[in-house]
Amino acid sequence: MRVTGLTLICCITLGHLAVAIDWLALRALSPSPSSELWRSAGLCRLASRRHGLNRRQQRICRRQRHLMPHVHVAALHSVDTCQHVFQWHRWNCSSAQFAPRFGRDLMAGTRERAVVRALSSAALVRSVARACSAGTVSGCGCGPLPPITVLPPAPVGGGSDPGSDPDAEDGPFKWGGCSDHVPFGLRTAQRFTRGVRQKKAEPQLPADLLSVRVDRHNDRAGRKAVHQSMERRCRCHGVSGSCSARTCWRALPPLHEVAMRLKVRYGRAAQVTLRSRRGRRRLVTVHAARGRLKMTDLAYSDQSPDYCHRDQRFGSLGTADRLCNATYGSPGDCRVLCCGRPYRTTAVLHVERCQCRFVWCCRAECKTCRSWRDQSRCT
16 A cells, blocks of 8 residues: 555655764765775865764764774665665665665655664674774774683583573683674764764654654664674684684674664564653554564654655655566565566576686686576566
């Protein structure tokens, strides 16, 4: 069912509040972030004028310029990862690449805006936390380790030890190495994505206040998602690889794994509104059957269009001429992606290198293989 103009007219007026993710425009500065690039103080002013940094973010840029290459990396990874995980959906995150000139899908309080905010916050936490452990950020280093230093072997006869890590293999280990500094990444992301000071960030108009509260909730959900994704990695020590002892540390997984978690939460996102309770306005779910809003949930205030048809008023590019998969039930199923419209399948010549062999020294010789493959597109 398509969303009418009346459904979204209120949220289109809230576009000026989307500034906190305008920093994704930093990806346009360079495809290769580096410390050398950010040595110039003038780049902070340029980023403010053309690449989405607001006044507070520009101040962070000037005072902590050593962080900016990692903010830059987060901007690149946020958009690339979003487009990758949503490539077979009707909404494919294409408008994120146009920051700071977002489409209406990211200006309104939609679930699409929710997932982009959460993912960009998660990417920023991860980028800074890993930079700390790599020693490329001044003022931080290795992350804190859990208080338990040694895990005892699993008890004989089965059963789990109550003090053991559920992710661990059987056997003792010692905490060591250099963990990703997630606490520092969390603090940095919270300061940077909030953008403006808290006292000035509470609008009086109910619609504006709702937008700010929803954005903050989704930023926090993104930070929590990456924090919860930390995993234990170990290195064995022993004669001939016997692994008689292990040293373990905490590390963050690839951003794609966090994005896949957020993609699931995008599908289950809760529509919310503001209600006064005990003199305070709180976010509550619109539908009582949905239950209480959790900190890990993504939240939205405005319904999205179905993205089947092109409609610039609502940021929908439509699915006409989109690649789809003719295999039933597969990702990008043409029956779903094309919204019930017909699709056309044509044979496309595919050319690739094949049957490669190594020739001493030092090159590879390959043949050129050609094959015809079916390619389907929505009409």
